[in-house]
Amino acid sequence: MTQWLRSIALWLLAPVAVAAASADVQPAGAPDTMAERVKACIVCHTTADKAGRDAYYPRIAGKPEGYLFNQLRNFRDGRRHYRPMKLLLENLPDAYLREMARHFSALELAFPPPEPLAIPxxxxxxxxxxxxxxxxxxxxxxxxxxxxxxxxxxxxxxxxxxxxxxxxxxxxxxxxxxxxxxxxxxxxxxxxxxxxxxxxxxxxxxxxxxxxxxxxxxxxxxxxxxxxxxxxxxxxxxxxxxxxx
CATH class of the missing domain: 1.10.760.10 (Cytochrome c-like domain)
Known part of the structure; x- marks a missing residue:
């Protein structure tokens, strides 16, 4: 696992009971909120769509809670394939994934300008x-x-x-x-x-x-x-x- 991926994984797993050993690396005084816990997610999934070296990272804010929960489970369980996502989610239980989905679904949407309609x-x-x-x-x-x-x-x-x-x-x-x-x-x-x-x-x-x-x-x-x-x-x-x- 690359260093950046390991760091992100520790942020995600720190609040979860099954990953209690990771909790020691959480910064002292960090608030125990979902917004703090999902900071690893917004490294890639910001308020705007973003293209990376090996993937495209869509905005997830404001999408339906059930849809986000389904996708998190699909990545974790191998029904949707992107290795960094699977590694980040593989130890997270359903209840925690549902909390993550609920958090992002409640955020305000932010849309880019529409693209020109370049078709006949x-x-x-x-x-x-x-x-x-x-x-x-x-x-x-x-x-x-x-x-x-x-x-x-x-x-x-x-x-x-x-x-x-x-x-x-x-x-x-x-x-x-x-x-x-x-x-x-x-x-x-x-x-x-x-x-x-x-x-x-x-x-x-x-x-x-x-x-x-x-x-x-x-x-x-x-x-x-x-x-x-x-x-x-x-x-x-x-x-x-x-x-x-």
Whole structure:
């Protein structure tokens, strides 16, 4: 483990009972708050999206609590692959991951300016159709059906799609389509949807979404209105492992 990763791990593990041996390295007088404990996280996940040497670090502030909890568990348990995240989270229990998710979900959102819409009008129309109506003939639902009418997410476990760079959205489509890099506890609908979309369609969707400004609206709490099967797939860890709020 590199020196910086070891240092970050000690910050994360210090407050956890299973890592009591690490607690001795916590700076004297440091407040015992979640904001203090997650300082290791904001080394990479700041108030703006950031590209590193080997990864892209999205903003996580304001995303739905259940979504963040699912992703933390996915990294820890090997359903989502990025070795530094796995090393940092491998000894943390579910209850602590839930506290971390709750902390970041309560933070205010900060959005960069939207990107220019650099695609032809017919490509923009294609993206708008898929986002608002989907393609029933190919069993592709509208993006708004899951991610909310304003595309800002559906609490507690479906993230928003606005305020994200085009290259990040394209990478996520690729991860879902190729399999193995991102998967949930239950079989994921996003892997199926991404597999049905042509590269031209994902290019158009990423460009269109990146050109839309994010809003200050919190994710809509409409999970109860989702079809039962969708809720099971997207919220499997939250609903089955974490129990009620």
């Amino acid at each position: 009008p017919e490509e923009a129309d294609l993206a708008r159709t898929l986002i608002l109506r989907g393609d029933p003939a190919r069993d592709i639902p509208a993006c708004t059906a899951c991610h909310g009418a304003d595309l800002m997410g559906t609490a507690p476990f479906i993230p928003g799609l606005l305020g994200l760079p085009r290259v990040y959205l394209l990478a996520q489509f690729g991860n879902w389509r190729n399999g193995g890099l991102m998967r949930g506890q239950a079989h994921d609908c996003m892997s199926e949807i991404a597999g049905r979309l042509a590269p031209r369609e994902t290019d158009a969707l990423a460009a269109w979404l990146a050109a839309r400004p994010g809003t200050t609206a919190r994710p809509a709490d409409a999970a109860a209105a989702l079809p039962a099967e969708l809720a099971r797939r997207c919220g499997s860890i939250v609903l089955q492992s974490a129990g009620p709020q």
